[in-house]
Amino acid sequence: xxxxxxxxxxxxxxxxxxxxxxxxxxxxxxxxxxxxxxxxxxxxxxxxxxxxxxxxxxxxxxxxxxxxxxxxxxxxxxxxxxxxxxxxxxxxxxxxxxxxxxxxxxxxxxxxxx
Amino acid sequence: xxxxxxxxxxxxxxxxxxxxxxxxxxxxxxxxxxxxxxxxxxxxxxxxxxxxxxxxxxxxxxxxxxxxxxxxxxxxxxxxxxxxxxxxxxxxxxxxxxxxxxxxxxxxxxxxxxx
Numbered sequence: 001x002x003x004x005x006x007x008x009x010x011x012x013x014x015x016x017x018x019x020x021x022x023x024x025x026x027x028x029x030x031x032x033x034x035x036x037x038x039x040x041x042x043x044x045x046x047x048x049x050x051x052x053x054x055x056x057x058x059x060x061x062x063x064x065x066x067x068x069x070x071x072x073x074x075x076x077x078x079x080x081x082x083x084x085x086x087x088x089x090x091x092x093x094x095x096x097x098x099x100x101x102x103x104x105x106x107x108x109x110x111x112x113x114x
Numbered sequence: 115x116x117x118x119x120x121x122x123x124x125x126x127x128x129x130x131x132x133x134x135x136x137x138x139x140x141x142x143x144x145x146x147x148x149x150x151x152x153x154x155x156x157x158x159x160x161x162x163x164x165x166x167x168x169x170x171x172x173x174x175x176x177x178x179x180x181x182x183x184x185x186x187x188x189x190x191x192x193x194x195x196x197x198x199x200x201x202x203x204x205x206x207x208x209x210x211x212x213x214x215x216x217x218x219x220x221x222x223x224x225x226x227x228x229x
Contacts, residue, residue: 042201042219043158058216090157101148103217105157
């Protein structure tokens with residue numbers, strides 16, 4: 001049981017490049033979400049999904065796109081990377097968003113935009 | 115969801131109990147208290163949650179005051195591996211509210227366990 005798997009672990013991008021951060025879970029969780037964490041700060045929600053085919057915006061969605069074609073995968077796309085998107089990105093999943101417990105987080109993707 | 119207030123940092127001696135406070139004076143009757151922690155560079159990890167009764171699991175105990183305006187997370191015998199940022203989150207149980215709720219993280223408390 002791998003839990004939540006994020007790839008890559010590290011990435012350096014040039015300004016204007018695009019890329020996709022991958023997130024996969026093998027727990028048949030209905031709910032998945034993406035957070036970003038800037039140095040010394042708490043996590044901020046970017047986008048979330050309550051099931052395949054359903055996504056919605058979180059607190060800081062600008063510059064990011066998501067889709068959920070399967071229950072297992074929830075990729076995060078950076079359309080045109082900017083230095084302000086330098087951050088650590090965490091993917092999380094939960095059996096349901098209805099409960100605040102039992103969220104499982106991935107180990108993070110550390111992204112630097114130069 | 116109600117706001118929470120936590121001290122920015124605390125120290126604790128290894129082997130002693132770590133008591134992490136959280137104020138949530140505007141908590142409403144259907145809001146739960148959740149605790150997560152984040153060990154350096156890792157994703158957050160769920161610890162415990164409660165509504166109004168005290169709760170205990172293999173990781174920690176949660177003490178909620180009778181008026182529910184504050185709570186304390188207790189790590190009974192802190193180890194060096196408990197050094198982490200601890201987040202107190204107050205949130206409605208969406209099943210009872212009928213609306214979506216997200217997990218919102220504040221700044222948390224940096225707990226440092228000293229040898």
